Amino acid sequence: MPSSTLSPSILKYAYFPGCVAQGACRELYQSTQALTQALGIELVELKKASCCGSGTFKEDSQFLEDTVNARNIALAESLNLPLLTHCSTCQGVIGHVDERLKERQTSDPAYVDQINGLLKKEGCSPYKGSTEVKHLLWAIVGDYGLDALAQKVTHKLTGLKCAAFYGCYLLRAQDHLPYDDPYNPQSMENVFRAIGATPVDYRGRTQCCGWPLSSYATDQSFKMAGMHIQEAIAQGADCIVTPCPLCHLNLDSRQPEVEKVIGQKLGLPVLHLPQLISLALGVDPKELGLDRHIVSTRSVLDRLGV
Template identity: 75%
Template sequence: MLSQTIKYAYYPGCVAQGACRELYLSTQALTQALGIELIELKKAACCGSGTFKEDSQLLEDTVNARNIALAEELNLPLLTHCSTCQGVLGHVNERLQECQSTKPEYVQEVNSFLQKEACSPYRGTTEVIHLLHVLVRDYGLDKIRQRVTRSLTSLNCAAFYGCYLLRGQKTQYDDPFQPEAMENVFRAVGATPVYYHGRTQCCGWPLSSYATKESFTMAGMHIQSALAAGADCLVTPCPLCHLNLDSRQPEVEKVIEKRLGLPVLHLPQLIGLALGIKPQVLGLERHIVSTQPILKKLGLG
């Protein structure tokens, strides 16, 4: 399918460069192994994770128009591995593309702020796409299947899509209520998909700063549901979901008064394991909930 390297402007986002550094590491390792070239947008700013618009829609649009314009300078699609960034950037891109014909003066206003900062104007000429959909649509499941050196046949994987990836944009890469993209990736690397109630719902992260108990109760409900369905691990395409489901799982356990202990993997970590990439390179030792049960099941522990 691919005769040459495919290339993207890479927007890693904030969380992958801090609290979930393992996502940054595993994305780099996976894309290098697959021959996907990423040109990191080092001048990009935080997308705001949906909070900027609470103060000003213009602020959210301007900040993210600049992020998108950085990719447009390279004439490349913008790739992110964060569902929240995908939802925010993708939605801004769609809104401004529509405004180019319905409210051109608004786009001009946005670009006037970019011009003051000596930034390239937003043109609306590129696509914002998540790593998951790059792998499924652009790279292809057959090619991933061909690259597998360590089949994950013993692993039962439960996808946790979260909100933004499925319903943050008008553009749909998958069914927003009955998605299959992640499950199809699981099958391609030999793992068994686990279906459970809650895989397309909110992880609770947006509530965590002001309704902590409710947030952790939501996360606990999803983890318990996945465990009851026989999951060996959750796999998520969103580092913010990962924070609520993995990093805060010990706190979740205290709120729901129940032991959980379910490992939560980032999507590129799971695929990386199937490609034979070493667990240390994928950052699997950085998780709060130990990934050792997964590694032992794969004969790596």
């Protein structure tokens, strides 16, 4: 792993917000800004970054996926900062590209040279393999630390039962996962405990939300989402919490459609991870975009008395 540019006194990242958080899930962008400000984490937004491809670029060409994301990583490298994303899909795609290109620097340097040749033609910095790609969850667990997070809590989420929904890309897209177990992860549950909430265990927390199927097998996609939500409800969850905006779209934005497909009312709120943590830090819910959700988050706020 490359040496860190972070110091104990300040955490600073090259921020890759991705597409969905700047569009359909704008509340994720809002709540990430609120959370990092509350924690004293500095973000330098990569305004010139492009879409990671969400796994679709490689269907046409792995070289295309590698080149596009080599450029995204190079933007962070030019700042001598880790690349931070709050999207599990972006983490999976960009993180896997970073792993592959670092390996190819040794096994097939001509491949990396070819990519850098294209970047140079466009006036971009070359990919060096000198930084790391890190999800917001990993930054909190691995860099900020759970003890430090617990000390920042001003409104413990006592009594709130939270069901983590990790999704696919965060856990299994990369060959190496230094901050968790890809098959039995505990990082989100540990965050819940640090802020006073109670983790809820259920089978679907590490499975696919169904989003990748939604454009061509809609009913199957919604049945998958419905199954996960039903399982979380059966285990007593007050809400689902996810580190992925695409999972959020399928579990929250499409929950009314999911209900029609499975023939059952659900009504379970789905929160973005930074929204949940920010509530424990005393951030005003209005700053977190909680009113933008399709499934009302009022039950969560009422339970917390905010």
